[in-house]
Amino acid sequence: SQKIEQNSEALNIQEGKTATLTCNYTNYSPAYLQWYRQDPGRGPVFLLLIRENEKEKRKERLKVTFDTTLKQSLFHITASQPADSATYLCALNAGGTSYGKLTFGQGTILTVHP
Amino acid sequence: SAVISQKPSRDICQRGTSLTIQCQVDSQVTMMFWYRQQPGQSLTLIATANQGSEATYESGFVIDKFPISRPNLTFSTLTVSNMSPEDSSIYLCSVVRDRGGNEQFFGPGTRLTVL
Numbered sequence: 001s002q003k004i005e006q007n008s009e010a011l012n013i014q015e016g017k018t019a020t021l022t023c024n025y026t027n028y029s030p031a032y033l034q035w036y037r038q039d040p041g042r043g044p045v046f047l048l049l050i051r052e053n054e055k056e057k058r059k060e061r062l063k064v065t066f067d068t069t070l071k072q073s074l075f076h077i078t079a080s081q082p083a084d085s086a087t088y089l090c091a092l093n094a095g096g097t098s099y100g101k102l103t104f105g106q107g108t109i110l111t112v113h114p
Numbered sequence: 115s116a117v118i119s120q121k122p123s124r125d126i127c128q129r130g131t132s133l134t135i136q137c138q139v140d141s142q143v144t145m146m147f148w149y150r151q152q153p154g155q156s157l158t159l160i161a162t163a164n165q166g167s168e169a170t171y172e173s174g175f176v177i178d179k180f181p182i183s184r185p186n187l188t189f190s191t192l193t194v195s196n197m198s199p200e201d202s203s204i205y206l207c208s209v210v211r212d213r214g215g216n217e218q219f220f221g222p223g224t225r226l227t228v229l
Contacts, residue, residue: 032216034216034217034218041222041223041225042222042223043118043206043208043220043221043222043223044157044206044218044220045220046217046218046219049216049217089156089157091157093216099145099216100145100147100162100210100216100218101147101159101162101172102147102157102159102218103159104156104157104158105156106155106156107156
């Protein structure tokens with residue numbers, strides 16, 4: 001069956017350091033992969049999308065890589081700030097007739113300490 | 115982006131009753147989805163709400179338990195029927211903009227507690 005694993009349930013880092021979150025998947029051929037941020041009591045907020053034929057995407061302090069051979073995505077937050085503390089979710093979509101239907105990982109709780 | 119509101123934001127219900135959750139979007143969208151997020155868990159897709167036709171349910175979810183209406187392109191409802199404590203979850207609707215990318219915009223969620 002399809003499986004998505006975010007390798008760390010929780011990640012604690014110091015302010016200013018780079019946070020690196022991992023998303024691995026099995027039995028899946030995603031057309032694209034997305035990263036979302038979720039704060040307590042709120043719905044997820046879209047951050048970045050990367051397609052199967054792309055290796056890397058950047059947006060301000062955020063960077064996503066996508067390796068379809070390793071079946072892995074890495075999500076980086078550089079120069080992290082306490083305001084970056086949240087749960088980060090990766091989500092995959094197979095495209096085609098499954099357009100729009102996302103399968104989510106269990107999330108990584110990131111805490112950035114001042 | 116799309117602005118999405120949900121009603122109610124939270125509710126506490128008795129076992130055996132039903133609750134209808136509303137989702138309102140500030141613009142017309144073709145694709146609208148309903149997700150469930152159980153305590154401490156990630157999001158699981160319940161169904162795709164199709165305008166003008168029956169919703170499409172994912173494995174493990176059935177229409178009798180989670181009937182969905184989609185009367186127009188800006189509104190949908192999800193009903194949680196004959197509730198049990200196992201239905202205690204956060205229920206979220208989401209949309210994909212018709213002319214946007216593939217990113218989804220989520221409502222704030224409805225926190226349901228079943229006693």
